[in-house]
Amino acid sequence: MLCAPFKGLRPVRGRESEVIAPPYDVVNSAEAAQLAADRPYSFLHISHPEIDAREGADLYATASEALANLSEQGVLARDSTACYYVYRISTEDHVQTGVALAASVDAYIDNRIRKHEFTRPDKEDERAEHIDRLNAQTGPVLLVYAEQPQLDTMLQTLAAVPPDMDALLVGVRHQVWVVREAEQVRELDLALNDLPAMYIADGHHRSAAAARVCERRQRGDASEYFLAVAFPHTQMNILDYNRVVTDLNGLSSDRFLERVGQRFGVMPEAEPVRPHRPREFGLYLDAQWYRLVANDTDISDDPVKGLDASILSDGLLAPILGIHDPRRDARIDFVGGARGLDGLQRRVDEGDMVAAFSLFPTPMEALMAVADSGEVMPPKSTWFEPKLADGLLSYILE
Structure with missing residues (x-):
């Protein structure tokens, strides 16, 4: 029952x-x-x-x-x-x-x-x-x-x-x-x-x-x-569940963008970036927005690894910024989509964070697929x- x-x-x-x-x-x-x-x-x-x-x-x-x-x-x-x-x-x-x-x-x-x-x-x-x-x-x-x-x-x-x-x-x-x-x-x-x-x-x-x-x-x-x-x-x-980070792991902004460009397409944008589809991200750094698109070679059929939160973590946060455990690392924080892109950008403009990442909302079907497989979602993947x-x-x- x-x-x-x-x-x-x-x-x-x-x-x-x-x-x-x-x-x-x-x-x-x-x-x-x-x-x-x-x-x-x-x-x-x-x-x-x-x-x-x-x-x-x-x-x-x-x-x-x-x-x-x-x-x-x-x-x-x-x-x-x-x-x-x-x-x-x-x-x-x-x-x-x-x-x-x-x-x-x-x-x-x-x-x-x-x-x-x-x-x-x-x-x-x-x-x-x-x-x-x-x-x-x-x-x-x-x-x-x-x-x-x-x-x-x-x-x-x-x-x-x-x-x-x-x-x-x-x-x-x-x-x-x-x-x-x-x-x-x-x-x-x-x-x-x-x-x-x-x-x-x-x-x-x-x-x-x-x-x-x-x-x-x-x-x-x-x-x-x-x-x-x-x-x-x-x-x-x-809604989307976004990320902000305190530093660039010792990298200059130029070097950071260069490293990101090895794993993602990087395109400057004149307006705040709200991703329109999975595998697309916004990056706000030095008062500039960028649209990031994950390389197809980095996409997994695994229900957890294929999530945008995992793609961002495995392709950028861990290898480039050294944030291997978002659940416990004090260098990362999470901003619910209800606060909007203005609220996300404000965390950087006010100086307590260096960069912000906007994500596409996790589809409900993806959450159900993870649960059906007996796996666990990355932290802060969904905001209802x-x-x-x-x-x-x-x-x-x-």
Whole structure:
């Protein structure tokens, strides 16, 4: 089994805008405190309990108390029957419609829910403790499945009526339809569990932590599942994930460009370079943009080595700049595509970085191919926008 319906804990009708919050891992403590100011029901009080706790306080106890308070005050209520939840995210130029579900830990362990990233034990520890102490999963994992027209039509049909929840968060509209009628739940359950696999797009630490909690509790309860929202792969919006470096490894700019020209075509450009296709890159150096095109002889059929992040790393970052481990090397940093090319260029113009590289967004099919092969993506290969929200749905482990 891939997944199951669940009894979601969610804002009562009309209170969703008071509760909705950004994902816990995209805002820091200072940002959370600012966003939660004058918003007593914001889910940030649960995902970032440090904004309310006294020094030395038990943060997990603070978060657990805040979650209980929202229920006691009638802001959150739990559905009485197991449901699926159609979940739509929309911006001015993008719409994606998926389904919130309880994903199977066994499917995760058996690789029907497939991974493409390494995780850090310390981050797993923190998230597992949060789940265990709150007895709830409050941050959904973002899943993707290969487009299935019948399932996608079913979701669109279910979302053809007014939503049960509708809230705006930083220009992104989040709408949820509760699927509670027994026949609709059954049909959706059959369609979802007939899928050959699902893929983790975002939330590797959350899913790994859920598996830890399940093992810790010796199974047999609701911990055998974890909170997730799954979308068809064709509706996902992946932005570029770019790189900046602190130095040229002792090379002059001219010598660096000469070395790059041995592995890439190098063409000066008058405007910032946004690559239009795979194997094409932008380089910003000394207030000048260049378009780089990888030599065909350096292209691999391997699903990992053929990724643009790997081509840049294997053809330039490692052999020319000496950056062999982008995951740990302090000489490289990563800039999400949401910041735009202006934000990327600014890192160099402000003087803390010497050069910037823009990349073509990783195709969703490439991510799925890596996961299917059991391999791991290079670090910071994908940036998904828009993101799921916290607070609209939580999964209680009982």
